[in-house]
Amino acid sequence: MARSKRRGPKNTGSGQSRQDKDDRTDLIEKSDMDNERFKAYYRAQNLVSEEEWEVFYDALKQHLPTTFRVAGSRQVAHTLNQTIKDVHVPSLSDVVFEDQKIPPPVQIEWYPDGLAWHFNVPKKILRKSPEFKKFHSFLVFETEVGNISRQEAVSMLPPLFLDVEPHHRVMDMCAAPGSKTAQLLEALHAQDSVTATSTPTGLLIANDSDHKRTHLLIHQSARLPSPALIVTNLDASIYPTIKIDAPPGPNGEKRTQQLLFDRILCDVPCSGDGTMRKNMGIWKNWQPMDGNGLHALQVRILQRAMKLLKPKGRIVYSTCSLNPVENEAVLATALKANPEFHLVDVSSKLSTLKRRPGLTIWRPAVDRSVNMDFGTYQEFKNSQHLKDNPNSKLTESHWPPQDVERFDLPRSMRIYPHLQDTGGFFVAVLERRALPEAVSKKREASYSGDLPQTKKLRLEEEADEAEPSVAPKTDTEIDADADADAEVYLVDDVTATANSEEVDGASTTMSASAQGKGKRGMKNSETNGGGAFKEHPYTFLAPTDPILLHCIERLSLNSDFPSSNVLVRNPAGDAVRSLYLANALVKSVVENNDYTRIRLSAAGTKVFSKQDGGKAASAPGGETQFRILGEGLPVILPFVDPATIITADLAVLKVLVQSYYPLVSSFAEPFRSAVDARAFGSHVVRFLPGELDGVALTHDILLPIWKSNVSLTLMMDKKAKSALSLRLFGEDITTAGRDLAQKQAAPTSGSATPALPAKVDDYQASEMVIQESHLLDAMDDS
Numbered sequence: 001m002a003r004s005k006r007r008g009p010k011n012t013g014s015g016q017s018r019q020d021k022d023d024r025t026d027l028i029e030k031s032d033m034d035n036e037r038f039k040a041y042y043r044a045q046n047l048v049s050e051e052e053w054e055v056f057y058d059a060l061k062q063h064l065p066t067t068f069r070v071a072g073s074r075q076v077a078h079t080l081n082q083t084i085k086d087v088h089v090p091s092l093s094d095v096v097f098e099d100q101k102i103p104p105p106v107q108i109e110w111y112p113d114g115l116a117w118h119f120n121v122p123k124k125i126l127r128k129s130p131e132f133k134k135f136h137s138f139l140v141f142e143t144e145v146g147n148i149s150r151q152e153a154v155s156m157l158p159p160l161f162l163d164v165e166p167h168h169r170v171m172d173m174c175a176a177p178g179s180k181t182a183q184l185l186e187a188l189h190a191q192d193s194v195t196a197t198s199t200p201t202g203l204l205i206a207n208d209s210d211h212k213r214t215h216l217l218i219h220q221s222a223r224l225p226s227p228a229l230i231v232t233n234l235d236a237s238i239y240p241t242i243k244i245d246a247p248p249g250p251n252g253e254k255r256t257q258q259l260l261f262d263r264i265l266c267d268v269p270c271s272g273d274g275t276m277r278k279n280m281g282i283w284k285n286w287q288p289m290d291g292n293g294l295h296a297l298q299v300r301i302l303q304r305a306m307k308l309l310k311p312k313g314r315i316v317y318s319t320c321s322l323n324p325v326e327n328e329a330v331l332a333t334a335l336k337a338n339p340e341f342h343l344v345d346v347s348s349k350l351s352t353l354k355r356r357p358g359l360t361i362w363r364p365a366v367d368r369s370v371n372m373d374f375g376t377y378q379e380f381k382n383s384q385h386l387k388d389n390p391n392s393k394l395t396e397s398h399w400p401p402q403d404v405e406r407f408d409l410p411r412s413m414r415i416y417p418h419l420q421d422t423g424g425f426f427v428a429v430l431e432r433r434a435l436p437e438a439v440s441k442k443r444e445a446s447y448s449g450d451l452p453q454t455k456k457l458r459l460e461e462e463a464d465e466a467e468p469s470v471a472p473k474t475d476t477e478i479d480a481d482a483d484a485d486a487e488v489y490l491v492d493d494v495t496a497t498a499n500s501e502e503v504d505g506a507s508t509t510m511s512a513s514a515q516g517k518g519k520r521g522m523k524n525s526e527t528n529g530g531g532a533f534k535e536h537p538y539t540f541l542a543p544t545d546p547i548l549l550h551c552i553e554r555l556s557l558n559s560d561f562p563s564s565n566v567l568v569r570n571p572a573g574d575a576v577r578s579l580y581l582a583n584a585l586v587k588s589v590v591e592n593n594d595y596t597r598i599r600l601s602a603a604g605t606k607v608f609s610k611q612d613g614g615k616a617a618s619a620p621g622g623e624t625q626f627r628i629l630g631e632g633l634p635v636i637l638p639f640v641d642p643a644t645i646i647t648a649d650l651a652v653l654k655v656l657v658q659s660y661y662p663l664v665s666s667f668a669e670p671f672r673s674a675v676d677a678r679a680f681g682s683h684v685v686r687f688l689p690g691e692l693d694g695v696a697l698t699h700d701i702l703l704p705i706w707k708s709n710v711s712l713t714l715m716m717d718k719k720a721k722s723a724l725s726l727r728l729f730g731e732d733i734t735t736a737g738r739d740l741a742q743k744q745a746a747p748t749s750g751s752a753t754p755a756l757p758a759k760v761d762d763y764q765a766s767e768m769v770i771q772e773s774h775l776l777d778a779m780d781d782s
């Protein structure tokens with residue numbers, strides 16, 4: 001959604017605290033949910049028939065149901081979904097609150113495999129009904145660990161239409177805060193199992209021009225650690241060319257080629273009026289010029305995506321706006337300029353999704369008073385209105401083109417709130433035609449050495465050669481822009497999104513080049529907060545690096561471990577603290593590009609970390625210890641020698657969940673001897689399916705532990721531990737959970753004593769507790 005600072009609702013996405021939510025100033029009475037300009041504008045656009053208008057308008061005023069998606073790998077998701085169906089739904093089916101029967105959650109009909117749910121229960125009931133309170137805790141904890149994603153139903157659509165596969169090269173151009181990025185990552189990792197992640201051969205670049213929001217994106221994506229993920233912080237409308245390795249030249253010389261994408265998501269900044277049911281401030285502030293002002297940026301982002309796409313590739317363009325100027329008008333302009341693209345008929349996909357076809361007739365409003373007098377741009381151009389308002393930024397592109405029929409705009413999809421009780425949304429799927437055979441052959445020849453090696457081929461230019469495009473900027477021009485901007489990035493404290501300018505009264509985004517040149521009265525009220533771009537460099541360790549070899553040996557990784565794909569991020573390029581794993585394609589991107597120009601915020605995923613603090617940091621012999629990170633384990637697991645994995649049962653898991661540092665001697669055999677025989681440091685335990693006191697573990701769970709001299713620690717952060725406890729034992733039996741329950745039961749009793757004393761061995765407890773924070777807030781931006 002658009003991030004207007006001047007008006008409209010504050011983005012209520014991730015990062016907002018409960019306190020903030022309670023303090024919301026955009027919550028308004030139903031009687032105030034009315035806006036004459038909105039009515040006049042959209043009635044005239046004929047979004048729905050006259051008879052349907054009232055139902056449509058009334059639906060915008062209704063409380064939006066809570067929706068969530070069961071995330072994670074396919075198997076984990078199905079297991080958790082079954083728990084919701086078999087345990088939670090039955091327990092919520094007979095809830096009566098203040099004499100009213102409260103309906104349980106139901107599955108969203110159109111979402112594949114029934115993995116998305118919605119329920120409409122007021123907050124008061126979530127807080128007071130014991131059954132819903134329990135369900136709510138379950139949702140909060142599972143969201144925390146990444147198994148559930150709270151996301152608006154309609155916001156789940158774009159990734160579904162993108163059809164991502166594990167080998168795809170995927171770009172999410174406007175990705176923060178990242179709910180759709182998470183879906184795309186899941187699709188890349190579709191081959192993951194319950195216990196281990198696959199390493200996709202493709203990659204996902206998640207980009208956002210807002211520096212702070214990019215970091216939110218990194219944080220969110222830690223829930224699905226992936227060696228295939230890159231995060232960048234760039235203006236998508238001038239996204240630079242990314243280079244990767246090409247097959248070597250005839251004499252073995254190194255060559256590069258442009259990275260072109262199979263799939264691109266353009267979930268562009270927009271006026272966001274489809275989110276009115278959630279962002280109620282829009283009722284007060286809506287005016288038609290918001291969409292007019294964003295149109296040009298939306299076109300530029302879509303056209304840049306078109307330039308970055310492979311032949312036969314697919315783009316999904318989406319907004320949470322109802323405005324045709326931000327939707328069909330953008331498509332028509334971009335399709336006209338790029339005739340090698342067409343809209344795909346996706347009417348048979350998600351067949352139960354109720355949708356309306358894209359419009360072919362619309363009229364922009366030319367001022368705030370919703371003046372819609374001009375049916376064509378020509379009329380507007382010759383009008384007295386334009387003579388009186390010579391600074392109007394409205395262009396031909398805001399109106400339907402004369403040959404509108406040729407773009408198949410009805411193939412795009414409009415989702416209205418009254419159709420299936422959701423927010424409003426717009427989605428379109430675009431495809432690029434395949435290259436003519438002659439060009440494909442020429443390209444292949446270029447890599448097998450048939451062409452002079454001096455002819456460094458730009459694949460993008462070849463595609464253009466085959467199918468001349470009338471795009472407004474060439475790649476070379478865009479590259480030149482980006483080059484010019486690179487210097488600016490390093491000296492100016494600015495971000496693209498943060499610096500809004502007024503275009504016909506609308507808040508919109510300046511291009512990075514406009515920012516750099518200090519054009520047009522830039523407001524700099526919100527900056528990237530971090531000054532110049534200050535990310536550390538990325539250095540791949542040599543496979544012979546002693547610390548890397550030490551990690552491989554101590555953690556018993558097999559020879560398949562891609563030790564040449566391990567990178568570190570510090571000025572010296574040494575393995576001092578954290579080690580990250582990237583797949584081959586991510587490595588190729590990192591190694592072939594200039595990061596004074598490309599603001600690279602993250603690459604790959606953190607897998608090992610130095611064990612911190614005092615004596616715990618080094619083994620009794622004094623050697624430095626690295627540990628497998630909890631979130632890194634699924635990535636590393638395929639390479640861990642199975643013989644080194646310790647097996648245990650549910651009883652062991654219960655003790656490890658209940659207390660921080662149980663003594664090795666407190667465990668029953670055979671686990672005690674198995675652990676006793678192990679060295680000081682990081683190990684992996686496989687908890688086998690079984691039953692304990694009526695609790696069933698239905699599939700293997702693999703978790704990292706740390707063994708010190710006499711005790712063990714489960715290496716999970718507190719919240720992940722609580723989520724596991726709730727899922728397995730139906731209650732939070734962790735020390736933190738018990739403390740909290742005690743405090744809640746006796747709020748005035750002062751210091752709460754844990755029901756089970758935590759056993760602390762000779763190494764300091766504080767050194768052993770891992771404080772890997774996760775964002776509490778769910779990702780609920782659309």
Ligand SMILES: C[S@@+](CC[C@H](N)C(=O)[O-])C[C@H]1O[C@@H](n2cnc3c(N)ncnc32)[C@H](O)[C@@H]1O
Pocket residue numbers: 001002003155173174175176177178179180181207208209210213234235236237267268269270297496497509781782
């Ligand atoms: C609709 S939101 C994206 C929501 C996101 N796709 C999700 O599902 O969580 C639009 C995003 O575009 C970003 N943005 C605005 N202008 C941009 C630009 N020129 N280039 C890249 N990102 C931009 C904003 O910071 C915002 O995060």
